[in-house]
Amino acid sequence: MHQAQAQPHVTLIGVPTDVGASRLGAAMGPDALRVAQLGPALAQLGVQVHDIGNLAGPPNPRGARDAAGMRNLAECIAWNQLTHDAVWQALQQGRLPIMLGGDHVLATGSISAVARHCRAKGQRLRVLWLDAHSDCNTPDNSPSGNMHGMPVASLCGLGPRALAEMSGAVPALPASAFCQIGLRSVDMYEKHMIRELGLHVFDMRAIDELGMREVMRRALADLGPNDHLHVSFDVDFLDPDIAPGTGTPVRGGPNYREAQLCMEMVADTGRLGSLDIVELNPALDLRNQTAELVVDLVQSLFGQSTLARE
Numbered sequence: 001m002h003q004a005q006a007q008p009h010v011t012l013i014g015v016p017t018d019v020g021a022s023r024l025g026a027a028m029g030p031d032a033l034r035v036a037q038l039g040p041a042l043a044q045l046g047v048q049v050h051d052i053g054n055l056a057g058p059p060n061p062r063g064a065r066d067a068a069g070m071r072n073l074a075e076c077i078a079w080n081q082l083t084h085d086a087v088w089q090a091l092q093q094g095r096l097p098i099m100l101g102g103d104h105v106l107a108t109g110s111i112s113a114v115a116r117h118c119r120a121k122g123q124r125l126r127v128l129w130l131d132a133h134s135d136c137n138t139p140d141n142s143p144s145g146n147m148h149g150m151p152v153a154s155l156c157g158l159g160p161r162a163l164a165e166m167s168g169a170v171p172a173l174p175a176s177a178f179c180q181i182g183l184r185s186v187d188m189y190e191k192h193m194i195r196e197l198g199l200h201v202f203d204m205r206a207i208d209e210l211g212m213r214e215v216m217r218r219a220l221a222d223l224g225p226n227d228h229l230h231v232s233f234d235v236d237f238l239d240p241d242i243a244p245g246t247g248t249p250v251r252g253g254p255n256y257r258e259a260q261l262c263m264e265m266v267a268d269t270g271r272l273g274s275l276d277i278v279e280l281n282p283a284l285d286l287r288n289q290t291a292e293l294v295v296d297l298v299q300s301l302f303g304q305s306t307l308a309r310e
Contacts, residue, residue, distance in 0.1 A: 020105025025283035080109030101278030245285025
């Protein structure tokens, strides 16, 4: 039996805002995860957990679209800068940051900090984007103007300038660094953007045809020993039958076992360096069951499995 590798020290960073989302409620996500005992669940696995609490930022103005087609841009920039700074600080301390959202626009700040860190250390960054949506709309082409549909475009250098430049380089990372898994709600413009950018995508048809094991094998196949793996986990990745507590549910997502296998195979790489958990909306949940499921999956991401395996 091989020796289990040492568990990382993690920092929990609550970012309680839904300024980028279409529905209110994701601002309560960080506290729902704490109610579901995320910190103690990780501590059970030998992870040293430091919870810095929730960041404080501007309220959600519920604004109309601006002239460039975006909602709440100033507030989205402010929250992303706060997120960037907190994630950057955790990485500088040698800790693994877990950003507790909040909506998915916050991945712009989180991944910008990770990209900055990887450039400084000479590491290659890989991002697993677990989501029902591709989130690569641009302000010109967003059907809604909601910023949580634009973080991938921003990170690839195509979003609002303040977000695109947040990592200190444009783009923050190449589109080839992304691997998107679980997509099943993609508008016509995003389909065009996926092709234009060359994003690596395994949609739900690919999961149906290949199985989650083969999808994850391919997604993780070229991870090297010096690579930093970032997982951006949108709760709507999961099928709403098992995870109703999210603002943009889409039928036909991964079931419980498929999601567990996905997380276990990430854990097997030993390369997880940072994590986002976003779009948990307890206002739409049933007795916090979605938050409890997410905690269960995050335990798998940190190595909990049914049996000790070779």
